[in-house]
Amino acid sequence: MIKVKICGITRPEDARAAAEAGADYLGLNFYPRSRRLVPPGKAEKIVRSAESTRIKWVGVFVNEKIDRVQKIAGEVGLSLIQLHGEESPEYCRDLAGRVDRVGIIKVFRIRGEEDIKSPGIFPADFFLFDTYSPGYGGSGRALDWSMLKGKKLPRKRLFLSGGLTPGNVRKAIRLVRPYGVDVASGVESSPGKKDQRKMVEFIKIVRSYHADR
Numbered sequence: 001m002i003k004v005k006i007c008g009i010t011r012p013e014d015a016r017a018a019a020e021a022g023a024d025y026l027g028l029n030f031y032p033r034s035r036r037l038v039p040p041g042k043a044e045k046i047v048r049s050a051e052s053t054r055i056k057w058v059g060v061f062v063n064e065k066i067d068r069v070q071k072i073a074g075e076v077g078l079s080l081i082q083l084h085g086e087e088s089p090e091y092c093r094d095l096a097g098r099v100d101r102v103g104i105i106k107v108f109r110i111r112g113e114e115d116i117k118s119p120g121i122f123p124a125d126f127f128l129f130d131t132y133s134p135g136y137g138g139s140g141r142a143l144d145w146s147m148l149k150g151k152k153l154p155r156k157r158l159f160l161s162g163g164l165t166p167g168n169v170r171k172a173i174r175l176v177r178p179y180g181v182d183v184a185s186g187v188e189s190s191p192g193k194k195d196q197r198k199m200v201e202f203i204k205i206v207r208s209y210h211a212d213r
């Protein structure tokens with residue numbers, strides 16, 4: 001079953017609605033320049049509000065100091081740390097040695113085929129392919145998924161992101177066949193405010209994929 005990650009959660013009511021709709025992972029953004037930034041104290045309250053032991057919480061960081069990442073991961077109770085910047089394999093290795101039972105997702109921002117390369121040198125649990133943007137994520141621009149078709153990729157550990165919506169996620173899954181899909185703006189009414197109807201529709205479509213094959 002393909003996993004669903006809903007990123008950019010900023011409100012307790014959105015976390016509860018996403019959990020009820022069947023999301024597997026929920027993302028909290030700790031990048032200071034993000035429109036979906038949540039301070040660690042607020043993030044703790046959001047995690048507690050979801051009242052679901054099934055949900056895995058993901059903290060999104062961009063080129064952050066390892067000490068701060070480690071501190072927030074412990075305070076908030078993160079299941080995974082998502083590295084969305086230019087973090088090196090050495091950075092990933094150092095971080096993995098400092099966090100206990102917390103996984104790592106390394107993000108690769110794709111502009112064109114030249115950016116599609118094996119991420120195997122990164123000691124991460126999962127990899128996420130996103131559309132390149134001058135900032136870091138949340139652009140809403142769709143990735144050209146056809147570039148990934150037929151490429152040798154660790155699909156059983158790959159999250160697919162980049163402009164996903166209820167209208168295009170089935171096509172993206174069919175072309176790439178990832179482990180999971182990641183959505184933020186595609187299920188929002190405004191930045192940081194989730195649309196419950198869109199979340200339900202998105203998850204329903206992803207869950208129906210196996211029935212389509």
